[in-house]
Amino acid sequence: MHDDRQLVEARLERVLRERIRPALYPLTAPLDVEIWSTPGEPVPVAEGLTAPTRPIAEGTPWGAPWGTSWFKVTGTVPAEWAGRTVEAVLDLGFTPRTPGFQCEGLVHLPDGSPVKGLHPRNSYVRVGSPVTGGEQVHWRIEAASNPDLDSAGVPFQPTPLGDRATAGDAPQYVLGPMRLAVFDETVWDLVMDLEVLGELMAELPLESARRWEILRAVSRALDAVDLQDVNATAQAARDELAGVLAAPAVPAAHRISAVGHAHIDSAWLWPLRLTVRKVARTTSNMTALMEEEPEFVFAMSQAQQFAWIKEHRPEVFARVKKAVADGRFVPVGGMWVESDTNMPGSEAMARQFVHGKRFFLEEFGIESEEAWLPDTFGFAAGLPQIIKAAGARRLLTQKISWSRTNRFPHHTFLWEGIDGSRIFTHFPPVDSYNCEMRGRQIAHAANNFKEKGVATRSLAPTGYGDGGGGTTREMVAKAARLRNLEGSATVRWEAPAEFFDRAEAEYPNPPVWVGELYLELHRATLTSQAQTKRGNRRSESLLTEAELWAATAAVRAGVPYPYQELDRIWKTVLLHQFHDILPGSSIAWVHREARETYARVGEELEGIIATAQRALAGEGSVELVFNGAPHARGGVPAGGAAPEAGAAGAVVPRPREGGGYVLDNGLLRVEIDARGLVVSAYDFAAGRESVAPGQAANLLQLHPDFPNQWDAWDVDAFYRNTGRDLVEVAALGVEGASVRVERDFGASRVVQLLSVPHGVKRLDIDTEVDWHERERFLKLAFPLDVKADRYASETQFGHAYRPTHQNTSWEWAKFEACNHRFVHVDEPGWGVAVVNDATYGHDVTRTVRAADGGTTTTVRASLLRAPRYPDPETDQGVHRFRHALVPGAIADAVREGYRANLPERRVTGAASEVAPLVTVDGDAVVVSAVKLADDRSGDLVVRLYEAHGGRARATLAVADAFAADRAVLTDLLERQLADAGPQAAGQGSVSLDLRPFQLVTLRLPRA
Structure with a gap:
């Protein structure tokens, strides 16, 4: 029996590959093909339809990196094919890679109407079923020659192809066969039968009677196929399989709700402008598939992507809108984009839902109750209350299955956030947002499901994603055969809301997970592409100010409120919080454009703020201090008095015995030694020293940074095994009211300004780094004399606690984590915060000192990295950071965190003050x-x-x-x-x- 099994399985594989699949198209006829390549950026459809073309033959190279070409495809259906089903099979030069990472196209009729998209797993266009013969084919294909950044088969290699400015113009693809073909649906059905049964058979236990029943039926079917005339004998082979395909699943079989899906990254290994076309191709494909498959349901998130096709491809959007009205195309998620959720600030995270939900309501009259974030890199502890406050109550993701250290214990559960809000959460046990309905995936979902015995349902997002493509007819056909098949989980197409309704009904008391959903992977996304992160933080702060001052000016001075401008800018900032832009994991092109966009956004928002404040101040010479502090929004106390001696009201440094300087404002005394390091930060009111004895703060530390994979995404724990402290000083002196420290290391240079303001218990540290390292990780360390078993890091609308110890693998895995404006460590009654204006990554460790038995808790802010994939020039250049050391309670951390990000503004005018x-x-x-x-x-x-x-x-x-x-x-x-x-x-x-x-x-x- 063992030999029979292996022989049948090997026989099935070869017969499918070499005989049955090639018989899908028994007759073919060539099409005439011509090409026109755009000289620059993509052109409107109308221009592409009428552009002059030249003939191109099969085997001809075409397509510069990131280029666009329009193919004109014409032909006539042979008369002798009358009564048959005819399709065109169009090969733009596809490689075996999955869709979305290579060339792709969108087929149009001569009038510009979209027909469907083309990719390597979906290269057909139906001509007629049946045809009468003599039909004329005339299409125009807008084709994108996107470079395959992993085409060499070795991933994560530096490449100049990630930016059009460095990609060159060498053709990327070779045109494949472009033909009309007779489609044999019986052979196609036989392929689907055999694939489903073969994949199911491979997943069943060897001793299973069902496995052997399928094996015998497959053997009989292969016997029934005449390998010299597959088309004539395909139905006989199908007849041999009918019995095993009709056997129903057992009542206790796991239930899978399939939803068509194409998780399209709004930018990643392609620029934003290309995603607009990816969405048009995929949605054209999905609406076309709906016409062929009446049970198929497709769900798409990201309101931005709907907005793109509405703006750029209204004819595609019209098809989508009709399918939405029919209940077949489901807007889901209710967010502007599938954003990162660790780094966006409080208001930005809220506005993701505001703008996404409002778009769905206005365009479709639909409000999703599900947050849909299959690929986001972990989930902040403040998110549940934001989801609830937006009118939603459920969450779907599968990304936590990527964790490398600990397996998450649930697939269906309640997730509780920092305020006690709970949302019903599901992780698809299929462990993929690109399910293809393969037998091993369906079996994995059923076997992997953690809630066996108390729940029976899971969801499978089905279709090609990342670069788009969506669900294929093969996936639909396999789902149909798995609807009720013995030995398998059952599969049915359902909208996400239907799945969640059923899942909640059968599992009314699921377990509760409290706190963040930390992804034990991709931790370096909290640091990569520092300029993108700075642009995000600054834009969030400016938007907060712009709304505040515009509202104040509208009420107090009658200035028109800039509704349209703020709406547009918010959407731009939200787009750039997508989970491969803000995390720094996109190609160079994306981040170059992000820097340019943030500069424009900043300039426009500064203009809105200035217009409002000038109107409030009036004409005059009195100095007003406009304060956007979080407790008095709109408050502008009267100003006029000059600040005390020293820049920005800071105290003047004085020499320190033994070298270095002292900064003392009566609240905080800071000692900076001859190395430019902070060896003391004494809190007079508390009588406490902040810096651990024998240690030094403001310590820059440099580590090697070469993760095992995912260069821009990952930092692995072993990076901490080696590194060096940057203690050598190139220059140390006084600049105004600041101590200036200069250091050189490698090919890079650091200049820091340290100051203590009057009347505030705070050490300000301004750092400028001219960074030219490769595969290095730069940290800024603060060893603190605090015994803390846990620490607080700001998140959306509050802060979350993490342990400082490593009692279990769960704590150990959090060796790099996210904060917003502050990290705070404390003992009862006293603590210390490290605040920042632009960084997110950090680590906190603790040691017990042998000398005095005290505990040192070290907070390190992550400043810069230098990964080489997907952007080989990541972070090269000048960066500026502002940090502050703040002794005090959590209230001080909150206040100073806001102050670092919302500085006072001084405006001259006639008003003595403006009431908040x-x-x-x-x-x-x-x-x-x-x-x-x-x-x-x-x-x-x-x-x-x-x-x-x-x-x-x-x-x-x-x-x-x-x-x-x-x-x-x-x-x-x-x-x-x-x-x-x-x-x-x-x-x-x-x-x-x-x-x-x-x-x-x-x-x-x-x-």
């Missing part, structure tokens, strides 16, 4: 946004949250222009919740009682 629109009387309650309502009603919208992790009672004072007694609670989309909202505590104020980290959005109508 809103103020809050409690430090624990932070105002994250002040804006006018998006519906242009003139209502004021205020978003705030409890920031310290405890209960808070506060009063929100509101400008006279608004009726505080009518303030209502809303969701993030500014829609009133069922709760009528807080009652006014008095004229012009609202009383607030908040739970730890509670997020509240208030809408205040005009009085």
Whole structure:
């Protein structure tokens, strides 16, 4: 029996490969092909349809990297094919690689109507079924010659192909056969039968009777095939398989809900402008497939991608919109893009849902209850309450299955965030967002499912993704055969909401996971492409300011509120938070354009802020200080007095005995030794030293950085095994009120300015790095004299705690983690924060000192990396960072974190002061946004949250222009919740009682 099994399996593989699949197209006829290549960027469809072409023959190279060519394809169906099914098989030069990473095309009719997309696993176009003979074929194919960045078969190699400026113009592809062909549907069905049964057979246990039943049927089917005349005998072979295909699944079989899917990266190994066309090709394919397959359902997330086809390909969008109305094409996720969720700030994460959900509501009248993030690199602990505040209650992802150290213990569970919000969460056990309905994938989903015995359902996103392509007719055919097949999980097409409804109903009390969903992989995405990250942070801060000051100017000075401009800029910033842009894992082209975009965004937002502040200040010479602090939004206290001696009000350094300098403002005394390192930061009020004895802070440390794979994505734990402290000083001196430190290392140079401002317990460290290292990791270390078993790092609308120890593999795996504006370590009653204006990655470790038995907790900010794939010039050049060492409680960390990112602005004018629109009387309650309502009603919208992790009672004072007694609670989309909202505590104020980290959005109508 053993020999029979191996012989049949080997026989099946060869007969399929060499005889049955080649018989799919028994008759072919050549098509005439001509080509026109655009001289530069892609052209509108109308131009491509009429451009002059020249003949091109099979075997001819074509397509410069990132180029666009238009193929004219013509031909006539032979008369003798009448009554047959005819397709065109169009090979642009495809390689065996999966779709989305090479050339691809979109077929058009002569009038410009889209027909369908082409890729290596979907290269056919149906001509007729049946044909009458003599039909004329006339198509134009817009083809993209995208370079295959891994074409050599060795991934993660530096390449100049990642930017059009360095890619050259050598042809990337060779035109393959372009032919009309008779399609034998019986042979195609036989292929599907044999593939499904062969794949199922391979997954069943050797001793399984079902396996041997299938094997015998396959053997009989192969006997029934005449290898010299497959087409005439295909039906006889199918008849031999009918019995085993009809055997139903057992009642306890795992249930898989298949949803058509094409996770399209909005940018990655291709630029943004190419994704616009990837989406058009994929959605054209999916709407065409729906016409052939009545049960097929397709889901697509990312409102930005719908908006692209609406703008650039309205004829494709019309097809999509009809399919949405028919319930076959499902907008899902409710976000502007599938963003990173670790690094986007509080308001940005909220606006991902605001703009995404609003687009789906306005365009389709649909509101998704599911957040859809299959490929995002881990999930911040603040996300559940944002999802709930946006009116959603579910989450799908599978990325945590990529974790390398620990296996996540659930596939269906409740995820609890920092404020106690819980959302129903599902990880597809198929462990892929590119399911192809292969037997091993279906078996893996069933066997892998963690909730056996208490739940029976999982979801399988089915189709080619990353670079697009979507679901194929082969996948649909396999799903049909797996609908109710003995030995297999059952499969049925369902929209995501249908799956979640059924999953929740059968599993009403799932387990709870509390805190972040940390991905034990791709940790270096918190640091790669520092300029992109700085651009994001600055844009978020400027948007917060622009909304605040524009709203204040609209109310106080009658300046028109820039609704359209802010909407457009928010969407631009949100787009660049996509999970391969903000994380720094895209090609050079993407990040070059991101830097240019952030510069334009910054200039426009500065203009909005300046216009508003000038209007508020009026004409005059009085100096006003415009303060965007989170407790008094819109507050502009009267200014005029010059700052005390020293730049920006900082104290002047004085020499230190033994070399170096001392900075002392009466609150904090900082000693900087002759190496330019901070050896003391003494908190006078607490009587505490911040820096661990015998240690030095502001210590730059350089490590080798060559991960096992995924260069821009990963940093592996072994990087910590070697490295060096950068303690050599090229120059040390005083510059204004700052201590200036210069260092040279390798091919790079660092200049730091250290200062202590008057009246604030804070050491400011401004760092400029001219970085020219390769495969190195630069850290900034602060060894602190604090015994902390855990530490706080800011996340959206609060902070999350992580352990400093490594008791288990779960703690060990978090050797690089994300923070927003601060990391804070403390003992009861006292602590120290490291705040920043542009960095996200960090690590925290602890050691016990032999000399005194005390504990040193070291916080290290990650500054720069130098991976070479996919951008070989990653981070080369000049970078600026601002960090601060802040002794104090979590309240001090919150305050100084905001201050580092929202600096005061000084404007001259006639006004003595401008009253704020809103103020809050409690430090624990932070105002994250002040804006006018998006519906242009003139209502004021205020978003705030409890920031310290405890209960808070506060009063929100509101400008006279608004009726505080009518303030209502809303969701993030500014829609009133069922709760009528807080009652006014008095004229012009609202009383607030908040739970730890509670997020509240208030809408205040005009009085």
